[in-house]
Amino acid sequence: MSYKxxxxxxxxxxxxxxLNRPDALNSLNSMVLLEVTSAVQTAGVDNDVNVIILTGxxxxxxxGVDLKxxxxxxxxxxxxxxxxxxxxxQIAIETVPKVVIAAVNGFCLTGGLxxxxxxxxxxxxxxxxxxxxxxxxxxxxxxxMSQRLPYRVGELKAHEMTYTADMISGVEAEKIGxxxxxxxxxxxxxTVRELAxxxxxxxxxxxxxxxxxxxxxxxETISQGLKREYSTLPRIKDTAxxxxxxxx
Numbered sequence: 179m180s181y182k183x184x185x186x187x188x189x190x191x192x193x194x195x196x197l198n199r200p201d202a203l204n205s206l207n208s209m210v211l212l213e214v215t216s217a218v219q220t221a222g223v224d225n226d227v228n229v230i231i232l233t234g235x236x237x238x239x240x241x242g243v244d245l246k247x248x249x250x251x252x253x254x255x256x257x258x259x260x261x262x263x264x265x266x267x268q269i270a271i272e273t274v275p276k277v278v279i280a281a282v283n284g285f286c287l288t289g290g291l292x293x294x295x296x297x298x299x300x301x302x303x304x305x306x307x308x309x310x311x312x313x314x315x316x317x318x319x320x321x322x323m324s325q326r327l328p329y330r331v332g333e334l335k336a337h338e339m340t341y342t343a344d345m346i347s348g349v350e351a352e353k354i355g356x357x358x359x360x361x362x363x364x365x366x367x368x369t370v371r372e373l374a375x376x377x378x379x380x381x382x383x384x385x386x387x388x389x390x391x392x393x394x395x396x397x398e399t400i401s402q403g404l405k406r407e408y409s410t411l412p413r414i415k416d417t418a419x420x421x422x423x424x425x426x
Contacts, residue, residue, distance in 0.1 A: 203238035
């Protein structure tokens with residue numbers, strides 16, 4: 179299958195999915211989300227694939243939603259479409275019977291972080307910049323940040339990241355337990371592929387069985403919170419002003 183916004187490659191049992199909008203810092207629109215979902219699902223049923231790696235081209239893993247397209251859009255249904263597409267991708271990542279590793283090479287912000295948080299493992303570059311910037315733009319999370327971030331780093335650190343909208347380095351992300359490990363950027367690909375190789379050397383069925391257990395356990399913990407986040411959308415009065423400043 180050919181893609182317009184991502185690259186897809188299978189080598190030595192590893193499916194590499196690369197968000198390929200480097201000029202836009204791999205920001206997300208409906209097409210990107212749909213294509214990544216398709217690639218994850220394709221890898222999931224490919225008997226030649228043991229592990230899936232998700233990464234980004236250029237300076238970013240993913241800078242979140244394409245805010246410029248949101249600011250200029252006249253489609254009033256654009257946000258529900260994005261929400262549905264993003265949640266479909268997250269479901270695909272969490273339910274595919276293969277380990278999905280996020281290789282975070284640069285900026286990983288907001289929606290990009292929400293996607294990374296659904297991956298089974300996260301390896302980042304020391305130089306990466308990671309953050310939840312919803313509050314900076316007058317937005318509220320709708321892709322599970324309120325549940326998955328505190329699950330990973332604890333309630334107080336999650337509050338700090340969200341309320342300040344500060345970005346942290348890959349090194350700091352490892353310290354707070356947000357990611358598995360942080361390495362220099364020039365070692366990221368090698369490190370991730372070595373990790374994938376160790377996983378691929380084990381029983382595929384046993385790995386899949388354990389992934390299912392871990393996913394079910396996590397969902398039992400956060401499912402009610404996700405329902406609450408997904409079903410409510412408060413009115414935030416200054417969103418238009420903040421987004422307007424961004425897209426000027």
